[in-house]
Amino acid sequence: MKQILLKNAYIVSMNGKREIFNGGSILIEGNLIKAIGKVDLKLIENDAEIYDVKGKIILPGLINTHVHLSQQLGRGIADDVDLLTWLRERVWPYESSFDYEASLISSTACCAEMIKSGVTTFLEAGGQYVEAMAEAVEKMGLRAGLSKSVMDQGEGLPSTWVKTADQELEAQKELFDKYHNTADGRIKIWFGLRTIFNNSDDLIVRTKKMADELETGIHMHIAEIAAENDFIKETRGNSTVEQLHRLGALGKNLLAVHTVWLTDREIDLFRLYDVKVSHNPAAAMKVVLGFARIPEMLEKGISVSIGTDGAPSNNRMDMMREMYLTSLIHKGRTLNPKSVPAEQVLEMATIHAAKCALLENEIGSLEIGKKADLIILNPNSLHSLPLHDPIANIVYTMSSENVESTICDGKWLMKERNLLVMDEKELIEKVKEKSAEVKERAKINLPNRFPVVDIL
Ligand SMILES: [Zn+2]
Incomplete structure (x- = not known):
């Protein structure tokens, strides 16, 4: 089964003790978390994807x-x-x-x-x-x-x-x-x-x-x-x-x-x-x-x-x-x-x-046996540095721009800000086209908030 090893991360596990594994790793196998914290090297297979998360934070999705x-x-x-x-x-x-x-x-x-x-x-x-x-x-x-x-x-x-x-x-x-x-x-x-x-x-x-x-x-x-x-x-x-x-x-x-x-x-x-x-x-x-x-x-x-x-x-x-x-x-x-x-x-x-969500046995924290649903936050942006108090920083300074990667059910959905499950540019065009079409059909006319001057 496919393995992904995420290593050197600041892992906010949200487990029962709310442990944070500083410099920890997570081994994903298939769609589950196989190991977390200090991962035994014997568990890692030769063809595992190894991904370095140094300086970044891992949270449950x-x-x-x-x-x-x-x-x-x-x-x-x-x-x-x-x-x-x-x-x-x-x-x-x-x-x-x-x-x-x-x-x-x-x-x-x-x-x-x-x-x-x-x-x-x-x-x-x-x-x-x-x-x-x-x-x-x-x-x-x-x-x-x-x-x-x-x-x-x-x-x-x-x-x-x-x-x-x-x-x-x-x-x-x-x-x-x-x-x-x-x-x-x-x-x-x-x-x-x-x-x-x-x-x-x-x-x-x-x-x-x-x-x-x-x-x-x-x-x-x-x-x-x-x-x-x-x-x-x-x-x-x-x-x-x-x-x-x-x-x-x-x-x-x-x-x-x-x-x-x-x-x-x-x-x-x-x-x-x-x-x-x-x-x-x-x-x-x-x-x-x-x-x-x-x-x-x-x-x-x-x-x-x-x-x-x-x-x-x-x-x-x-x-x-x-x-x-x-x-x-x-x-x-x-x-x-x-x-x-x-x-x-x-x-x-x-x-x-x-x-x-009635899924507390499967998701919501990063623990062995739970589903591999997690995100990687990159705090290295001007709006979220310095990182004196990481937990407070996540809530008070970070925005979606800090979400660098998203993994659900053991699969990368977004990696380093690139959406892997679909073509984002194509989707943007479809959104523009279809939203205008539905607005027209629904006969919704929004008043101009300021006078609009069309320059032809
Ligand atoms: Zn509602």
Whole structure:
């Protein structure tokens, strides 16, 4: 089996003891980590690829727990607008004008951007063409939990999206049977619940039952805006989390995204049922959702991870920047410099996120027997030197530009900034072409912010 030896690195293992191996090596065999730290030379075969990582940092591959692959081509169509305009007038018309090819290009571009920012695993929030997403993930070499955008009710939905609970469940079961554990096990199929605005109680109950039976996860936007809780109280008598509790839908396989508007009791319920959380600081500020009570959740021991959300709501799919923001916004909100320190942010982006992805036995830390998902950071740039405190430096100064190489499932996806899984220049041209075509079809006209003078 193919071996890769990465030697002389500063390895941030994120193992149980959080050991850092200074000057250490990692031996990859096939898709697994065979040895780490001080590697016994006897284990290394003659034809192993030997790669010197001196002066650089190895981290577990980052895990982005909230991504919208099919929104990648919509970056820039919904800036400086409120959430309802964002959703109903921009993103829904845009996404509903997608076809398979647009979805494939969007997904591929999003995967490429993630690889370049050090992500090896992501959880998809739900799109229309899961087949295209799976095709992109298979080709791009990432690990992913994919889900369909699932809606059986709600105002303002594009007509082609209105489905019954039966139709939605059946479609997801078909996707599960076809794609779960494909691409060498890299692709998992999760169940989707878009938001409680768009999901009936019946659908929620049956989704939870099916996800439990099939031992997979559920991805849902929860308590995003204050109006969500108000609306659900009016129509169903409880806040979102209380209603999910009443329906028996809280559980360890539920990934709750955003969770901005939670009460103390609701945070306790998350702890009790081991509900997983995806915190998306940039999107929460840009689309003005508010500040999630992340330090409080972390203090209770809830597994909290980080997500970028989609390109129209961030607009950067850059987990390195997202780690920086995660630490900053909670210091600002709580006026406490110790709030969400750098080491905790790294846990959120790796080992906690692996729990959220229901893959903690396989990824999230660099340990013998785990999957060889890792990244190499090169700190030798003016914006990230000097390296007095490496862990803090990763979170507070580095960006995706410092991600030099990305390995997932034992394969190089990017090596020394070169994307190996696809032709980047060709992809850039496709993104420009297809995004313009979809914008035209969706009839989205953006006002000029400044007068434009065409010089012919
Ligand atoms: Zn989202």
